[in-house]
Amino acid sequence: MNTVQRIALGAVVLGCSHAALPVAAGEAAPEWVDRARSSAGTLASRLQQELQAAIAEGGPVQGIETCRIRAPEIAEETSSERARVGRTALRVRNPDNAPDAWEAGVLQDFEQRIAAGASPAELETWIETDLDGRATGRWMKAIPTQPLCVTCHGETLAPELAEAIEAAYPADAATGFAPGDLRGAFTVEVVLDAGD
Numbered sequence: 001m002n003t004v005q006r007i008a009l010g011a012v013v014l015g016c017s018h019a020a021l022p023v024a025a026g027e028a029a030p031e032w033v034d035r036a037r038s039s040a041g042t043l044a045s046r047l048q049q050e051l052q053a054a055i056a057e058g059g060p061v062q063g064i065e066t067c068r069i070r071a072p073e074i075a076e077e078t079s080s081e082r083a084r085v086g087r088t089a090l091r092v093r094n095p096d097n098a099p100d101a102w103e104a105g106v107l108q109d110f111e112q113r114i115a116a117g118a119s120p121a122e123l124e125t126w127i128e129t130d131l132d133g134r135a136t137g138r139w140m141k142a143i144p145t146q147p148l149c150v151t152c153h154g155e156t157l158a159p160e161l162a163e164a165i166e167a168a169y170p171a172d173a174a175t176g177f178a179p180g181d182l183r184g185a186f187t188v189e190v191v192l193d194a195g196d
């Protein structure tokens with residue numbers, strides 16, 4: 001694919017016109033978007049499984065340890081040479097998950113849509129763009145805060161949890177969330193130009 005298009009398709013389009021040109025709603029998603037969705041789905045279910053198992057076994061403090069070690073590993077395992085999968089947010093626990101400019105813009109757009117009444121579970125966007133000189137598909141899907149999440153991302157944390165988080169993430173900014181809030185997003189980059 002040689003022509004680099006900057007587009008955002010589908011029912012959910014970016015509101016900021018400088019970031020993407022909205023295309024007619026309802027247009028079918030390109031094939032790579034399905035790959036992005038399924039990679040993020042795999043990451044989500046594996047993370048959730050391991051997190052729940054760790055909490056069942058050793059409580060939320062054990063969950064912190066699992067998230068710290070396993071979340072980046074599972075993201076790496078789920079990624080392939082052509083599709084990179086991760087999580088990001090406007091307020092991050094791990095600075096490695098901080099958004100780039102496009103991701104931050106999408107997250108702000110998601111926040112605005114939620115404020116205007118959209119359900120965070122339905123927010124998704126994608127764009128075909130040039131990233132580091134390569135035609136790349138970028139896809140993001142909102143991650144809503146669920147009741148389980150506030151144990152570690154909520155307004156008030158159990159003292160031993162707060163301590164464990166402070167020790168592992170001195171710059172933690174990922175607290176203060178309530179169920180229904182936008183916690184962050186899955187973010188996937190798919191290489192579109194096969195010629196390398």
Ligand code: HEC
Pocket residue numbers: 060061062063064065067068069071072087088089091092093094095097143144145146148149150151152153174183184185
């Ligand atoms: C047991 C504690 C714990 C629970 C419960 C938990 N998280 Fe986290 N979360 C963490 C830790 C620790 C990290 C940092 C992981 C890393 O180092 O990549 C994290 C990171 C994240 C990130 C990546 C962005 C960032 O802040 O670094 C997202 C998104 C996220 N969590 C969403 C959720 C959601 C949604 C839920 C509920 C379904 C949830 N978390 C439940 C501990 C938890």
